Amino acid sequence: MRQLYPPLEPTRHGMLDVGDGQQVYWEECGSPDGKPVVFLHGGPGGGCNPDSRRLFDPARYRIVLFDQRGCGRSLPHAGDHATDLTANTTWHLVADMERLREHLSIDAWQIFGGSWGSTLALAYAQTHPERVTELVLRGIFTVRESEVDWLYEGGAENILPDAWEEYVAPVPADERRPGGYVDAFSRLLADPDPAVHGTAALAWARWEASTIRLLPHPEVVERFSDPDFSLAVARIENHYFTHAGWLEEGQLLRDAERIAHIPTVIVQGRYDVCTPPVTAWDLHRALPDAVFRMVDGAGHSADEPGIRDALLEATDGFAGR
Numbered sequence: 001m002r003q004l005y006p007p008l009e010p011t012r013h014g015m016l017d018v019g020d021g022q023q024v025y026w027e028e029c030g031s032p033d034g035k036p037v038v039f040l041h042g043g044p045g046g047g048c049n050p051d052s053r054r055l056f057d058p059a060r061y062r063i064v065l066f067d068q069r070g071c072g073r074s075l076p077h078a079g080d081h082a083t084d085l086t087a088n089t090t091w092h093l094v095a096d097m098e099r100l101r102e103h104l105s106i107d108a109w110q111i112f113g114g115s116w117g118s119t120l121a122l123a124y125a126q127t128h129p130e131r132v133t134e135l136v137l138r139g140i141f142t143v144r145e146s147e148v149d150w151l152y153e154g155g156a157e158n159i160l161p162d163a164w165e166e167y168v169a170p171v172p173a174d175e176r177r178p179g180g181y182v183d184a185f186s187r188l189l190a191d192p193d194p195a196v197h198g199t200a201a202l203a204w205a206r207w208e209a210s211t212i213r214l215l216p217h218p219e220v221v222e223r224f225s226d227p228d229f230s231l232a233v234a235r236i237e238n239h240y241f242t243h244a245g246w247l248e249e250g251q252l253l254r255d256a257e258r259i260a261h262i263p264t265v266i267v268q269g270r271y272d273v274c275t276p277p278v279t280a281w282d283l284h285r286a287l288p289d290a291v292f293r294m295v296d297g298a299g300h301s302a303d304e305p306g307i308r309d310a311l312l313e314a315t316d317g318f319a320g321r
Helices: 050-055 090-103 116-127 145-152 161-168 181-190 194-211 218-223 227-242 277-286 307-318
Strands: 012-019 022-030 035-040 061-066 109-114 132-138 264-269 291-295
Touching: 012 090, 022 090, 035 050, 035 090, 035 116, 050 061, 050 307, 061 090, 090 116, 109 116, 109 307, 116 132, 132 307, 145 181, 161 194, 181 194, 181 227, 194 218, 194 227, 264 277, 264 307, 277 291, 291 307
Parallel strands: 035 061, 035 109, 109 132, 132 264, 264 291
Antiparallel strands: 012 022, 022 061
């Protein structure tokens, strides 16, 4: 497996006022004169980490990262139960990306997104295709009802029954039924009692963490167990999935023709439990000219064997365009 590029620190960073009382953290690293690329993290609500910078050749890329509303270093943080999520939607994030692009005086940029980041990448590209030079997408997720149901309503439980049992534990026994878990967690996460919303958040976040690697990695689950992180990611994800991402059913696949001209690489782990391969395959059919990489022996994470190689190959390949 190829190694990531060496660790690097931001050359610039700041907080961008995007309205609605929201301050979005952003940073740049790599070459100021390099090819612009923006990294879109997963979740929603996950935030960026230092390794996200290392998927791009710093000598050839101007690398932009930002923490989406309510998470990471952006403020106010959804790990504070008092933080209102009303102004945190897919389309607010698309608008934030445009504000950031203009703030940094970038004419057009490559969009790199995995998991929820692939959702946001598709939504942004279909809204602003003239601002996108290429797309690199991993672990495809489009917020269709079947995708949310698979992970949170019953489906993946057939593969990870032990982790599923821990996930549903906070839900009262008489509410444990397919089609009712997302709503049940919505109520639990809204409860003002920290013992209720904190327990629900941990169960939600640890369940997701259990699905993102092909083989068990307890340290990944532990990372998702931080109280502030788990509350932010659980509240934001549940908020988005309760509202179907503010997307019409199948919208991102239906409107793929808007971005058919944009050079695109799709990377998918064949044994991805978090975002099953059928969605990546559907996107591949909607974008037949895209490069499609189904990685055997891999799950969801960008660190999975073969997935990292495919992602680095994609960013290296686009660096000279």
